[in-house]
Amino acid sequence: MIDTKVKIAGVEFKNPVIAASGTFGFGREFLEYFPISKLGGLSTKGLTLREREGNKGVRIHETIGGIMNSIGLQNPGIDAFIVEELPFLNSQDTVIIANVSGNTIEEYVISVEKLNQTEIDMIELNISCPNVKEGGISFGTKAEIASNVVTQVRKVCQKPLIVKLSPSAENIVEMAESCVEAGADALSLVNTFPALAIDISKKKAIFDNITAGLSGPCIKPIALRMVYEVSKAVDVPVIGIGGIMDYRDVIEYIMAGAWAVQVGTANFINPNACAEIIEGIEEYLQKEGISTLEEIRGII
Amino acid sequence: MIDTKVKIAGVEFKNPVIAASGTFGFGREFLEYFPISKLGGLSTKGLTLREREGNKGVRIHETIGGIMNSIGLQNPGIDAFIVEELPFLNSQDTVIIANVSGNTIEEYVISVEKLNQTEIDMIELNISCPNVKEGGISFGTKAEIASNVVTQVRKVCQKPLIVKLSPSAENIVEMAESCVEAGADALSLVNTFPALAIDISKKKAIFDNITAGLSGPCIKPIALRMVYEVSKAVDVPVIGIGGIMDYRDVIEYIMAGAWAVQVGTANFINPNACAEIIEGIEEYLQKEGISTLEEIRGII
Amino acid sequence: MKEGYREVDISSNTEIAKDIFELKVQLESNDSLGDPGQFYMFRSWDFDPLLSRPFSICNIEGNVVTFLYKIVGRGTNYLSKLKPKDKLKVLGPLGNGFNLNVNGKAALISGGIGIPPMIYLAKKLSTEIYFYAGFTNEVYYMDYVQKYVNKIYITTEDGSTGQKGFITDIFRPEKYDVVFTCGPSPMMKKVVEKCENMIPVFVSMESIMACGMGACLGCSIKTKSGMKRVCKEGPVFEGREVFFDD
């Protein structure tokens, strides 16, 4: 009997496949393609305290093996999310994770306080946001700064707390350790890589913000290395993210030490990607005679 | 009249295209395909004080949009290089750069002293090597450590000195600044990204060393962003490296602020890549009515 | 449940003007294959390019859906190499489509490769149709359109067929009850301006798309009633709802 269940911070996922934040909306669009209750979990589009229109100009640019995005956290704001999206999400039999972004510690804290009052299953803190009080450098770059925001959020947060790390952390292992010390129940990594593309005919950056975030299969080997390093260093569960296209990629992440994974860009090139990956994992385990993911977790 | 010449640390390159270290051997193999005197320059396979056999096990693994390598600096050693390869290289009308690696500061210093005695045009210090005295962590990760090796090398180095940065530097801009402060005449970036791949049927890492270096078009958007950031921060010339496949990529690097570029993985998928890129740049400039690279350097 | 990407057979893929191809694919579906203004995402490759590419429905006859596309980059270049019996992966129909429930005189205005949805719309509207088509030089598909419309107006930039110039030069809105347009953004902008506040005008917007089905927000545009996804709430919008920037 194959059992792909996994328990993270006390929350049980029926399988290790979570739809990644910003790539699955609030689930409605995918429900047209498969029952999203098949998912282990779903991380919402990044939520901010107030509604955001997102960025102007080009928002998506394709690179070899990846895409760059500069959506700019377009979202309805926490309050509207709670009223308009959460009831639907809660009606689906899967773990719902609110992905929370902010530009100041106060924003994070107030957002989390609002979510405390709801039936959301978990909170995922996206610390790859520019910290406006520190000149716009990302909260996720320096361990001290990240530690500070996690500590403040932890104080108020009554939900299991995942901290989502940026690959531009100066030292991903130190970053992971200080987030755990500051109270993270689990870590997810990685967010997109800061990247640049230039339109040589216009002689300008493709994106209005100059840089944008790189995701997709091109980042997988780097992300996998980071997940491996972090998994060895911390004793909270790690959720692997980056470039997962099929079940084989998931198995690599599990073997590198991840408890679960998030699938992002793959959803864009196949709305059934998560469903097919979940089936693929089961078939793989069956074929290999492996009955639980624990047997192979961190095996390399 | 189009002029693609560029002068870096007093050395004139006839065009901005340099063959990247470790991807062009010592030039002989390519001479069968095109006159390598067409190149702006050529950076040799990484040289170490003593001969090295390189790593065991798998040495190359393909990823989506990239390759991982773990060659392990297989090379004949500085002395054999000077006797067996350098005379041939010097007979070619292009800038010859000795790429120097080491596992201790002493190794770097002695290698550079040996090269001082030769007619090599420039030295490129590869600081992405494990520092055996510091438990194997790369010289290129922390600015203080890199600064130290560059300072020691600078003391003895009588050749123009390029320092080649690792993308795993904790903070690429600080790293760049401290290498310049320590005496680098120019910077080249990036080296390969530390990455991981797992063979899920063997349940082991693909490479004996677990991690290996990722290169190729998949890394370009990240490398380009780093080149952009570093070019803005330092006032020595920057040589852009990472994922260049065609002349358009070179133009992006120049527009991001690079003075010249190095072409690596592309040589493997087309031995004429550098020659074709050089032609492509000229045609582009012609078509756009641009007469020198300076006109577009750092234009974004 | 909607089907995800399905592998379909190519019936034909023919160059009908320089760099303009007509592609016919054989779909099987019990559901509707689509309405004018709706589109499909295509991919005939694995991971390079990574994203699929959107193309509007140009016609549907039985189970055969026709598309017209222009070679502009790598994706369309790959498509142009496909031969009959080759496979293509498609997702769709996607997006909203035009309101077919109109009366009176309708002007359909296309610029360049914005023509496919106008062709299918001409076929599907049951009202008086005046078809304005702007081409660069080569003219195509006008014989087909002829059957469904009251009158055709053509411009070419080089004057080789019809009037020389842009289609917006000759379009006079006064006599129409409703206007539909698809083409380059500056052209649609001009059409909307010409209609002033007098006539209902519907535009089919373009935007770079990653997913085509509402998940990425990559295609979002600002409208007078907030941010809208071109792939989901669009591609058809009321012309005065959107902002044309360039």
Add this chain to the structure above:
Amino acid sequence: MKEGYREVDISSNTEIAKDIFELKVQLESNDSLGDPGQFYMFRSWDFDPLLSRPFSICNIEGNVVTFLYKIVGRGTNYLSKLKPKDKLKVLGPLGNGFNLNVNGKAALISGGIGIPPMIYLAKKLSTEIYFYAGFTNEVYYMDYVQKYVNKIYITTEDGSTGQKGFITDIFRPEKYDVVFTCGPSPMMKKVVEKCENMIPVFVSMESIMACGMGACLGCSIKTKSGMKRVCKEGPVFEGREVFFDD
């Protein structure tokens, strides 16, 4: 100057046994198209997969070069889809090739898809040839080889043709003056062991290749006279010079 990658026409690409294809390409060159043991790098794609794939020459007739390949992954899967007149990019001939200057009785021993260089070698050697070929189950190309050799020994793992078992089970080195082999590493290891120090034995090594032309050192193997590149100093080596690890 050698030519770099050149685009060539495919003459035929036929499945001759399950997952085994015979590919014929039309080359134009004033230089030699290659010798037994030499190989070409192939690519029929842009950046995915990123690397080219090496294949040994199986035969040359006029300007037509024949290859045999087995579908094992993405690259060979793409190759299998190519049709006559499709284009393929090739680089070669590459590597060293076998020494043809031998006398007496030669044993040529192939295992699985290691057979192509043995086939061409059989054609090119002008001495007595004993051809040992091990297959999994389906047997191919033996009619062709027949013409050039004194005797053929076949094994199949399922015993459907020839003897059941591995080719190394039936190979007896004593009667030969020289041995050539190409196949899986454990098989070649066994052949070399069987030859002890008595008979010259030449092996064609495999290694993962990035460049195929000596630049990356990805294919390097340790030999008794130092590190050697399979693509440049090889793929043919003296059997006792190399180390087989498996």
